[in-house]
Amino acid sequence: MSPKPSIVKLKHNPFQDITSLLQKCKHRDQLHQIHARIITTGLVHNLPIASKLVSSFALIALPATNFTARLIADRVDGLDTYTWNTIIRGYLAGNHPKEALLVYSHVRRKGLEVDSYTLQFAIKACRLMPIILEGKQLHNHVLKLGFVSEIIIQTALLNMYGVFGELRYMQQVFDETPQRDLIMWNSIVAAYAQHNFPYKALAVASAMASDGLRLNGLSVVSLLSACSSLQALRQGKAIHGYAIRGHLLDNHDVFVYNSLVSMYSKCGFLSNASRLFQMMPIGNVVSWTSMINGFSENNYLKEALALFEEMEAKNIRPDEVTILGVISMSSKLQSFKLGEWIEHYIERNGFRTGSIAMSNALMDMHAKCGNIKKACQILMGCRRSR
Known part of the structure; x- marks a missing residue:
């Protein structure tokens, strides 16, 4: 070297x-x-x-x-805001x-000037920790210092409240912002969808369209998530149509494709889900998991198992969500042999079996497959680990 x-x-x-x-x-x-x-x-x-x-x-x-x-x-007096x-x-x-x-608090204690970037960085720090009390104090600083019309500050506050799940404060920030851009609209749609308020997400998207703003890929992904939660096939199809007309699928955006596959699967429209899955030029583990779970949840269990085997053959490593879906599928098939195979597969591939979700799923699977002894062993292991 x-x-x-x-x-x-x-x-x-x-x-x-x-x-x-x-x-x-x-x-x-x-x-x-x-x-x-x-x-x-x-x-x-x-x-x-x-x-x-x-x-x-x-x-x-x-x-x-x-x-x-x-x-x-x-140790140096007089450094400007940019340096801090x-x-x-x-x-x-x-x-x-x-x-x-801590540096932001030091700047404030010294009575030094802050600007919109100082506040934006401090709000992001609160969001990453996360500390709601500090975040609300920063909101007060924004109001006192007269930055309420700065859209980057308002967007940072909105995102922070969205992360905390403080949706009332989030909506208040949104309502108080005189001029909202596409990023802010996307943020509030995503927050409502992520916190299981799908009706609100769809209502905000409708208002967004009325405001003359076009949905982008992020908006579409959030809205499709809301449609999945509601099993709102009609609205989901409308958003799919919008994505086609807006050329959002032309760039093969894997997030939009995954959201469409998940939405159609949740709504029981597996023909559309499967067709989109086959059209995807590059799928990822989320794509395969969505399709496997779609088949399983709609009781196409053999198709789900065949797809999992195909996923294995293509060397696409499943994640814990995939494995939980396969365990659920095995529970429905009630096959003692398949249950044993899944157990060995999990151990062989190093998946964490100590999580509550995994332990509960395995207990349920073994019990339904008739392996009561194994289900009891898992239960006793969970009790000992507590």
Whole structure:
């Protein structure tokens, strides 16, 4: 391995040379060398230099470099909002939302100015933790600081409340936003669908269409999920038609295809589900699982088993959702031999059998297949693990 490049020597103008080096610097070790040189030249309290140095450390987004960026920033007075924002963003990029919130609180305590990006990053940190109390306090900051008309802030708040399942607050943010864009409409449709309010999701989509906005792939996926929950075949077909007219299937969007397969399967319209499944140029484990579960839930058990075997033959690894569907199918077939095979398959392929869902499914399957002894063994194993 070749040695890491060192920084070049400074020329007669330290300020210009250090600025140039910081702009070119790509490596953490080089950055530490530049930092040491800045200290020895006495430029550490020069605001443009200090700001660039802090940003360079923060943008590497490692715990050590974020810490260094914060340490330098605390020792320099007068750093601008952009510099503090890079520290918060660096912690977020490194998946440290708690530290990002602590920096935001520090900025507020010092009475420093915040902008829409500061608030957006802080709200995202709350969403990632998640902390609803901190999120509501940030909402109050947004109102007090006069950012209520900033659509990126309102969208961040809406998404945060959607993650928490605080749908009343989410709707309030949406209603208070004077100008809503497609991203905001998509977010509220998705939140209602994900939190099992399919009627609300469809109602918002109707209002969205009345507002003159076109549905995109994300909207269609959310609405098809709502139709699946309601087994609303007529609405699902209408959305399918919209997706065709809007050329949303032309790019072979696997998420839209999967949602259509799932919707038609849930509605018992397996001919359409199967046709779409066959049309998919590239399916994934979700595609296969949706089709297998569709056959199983509509009591086409042999077809479901054959599809699972085909999935195995094509070396597509199932996930836990697939396995739970296959266990359910085995329970319906009530085949002692098949139940034993599934048990061995799960153990052989390293699936986690200790989860409540998996244990309950296996107990139910073995009991229905007549293997009461095995069902009791699983039950006793669950009791011992508690």
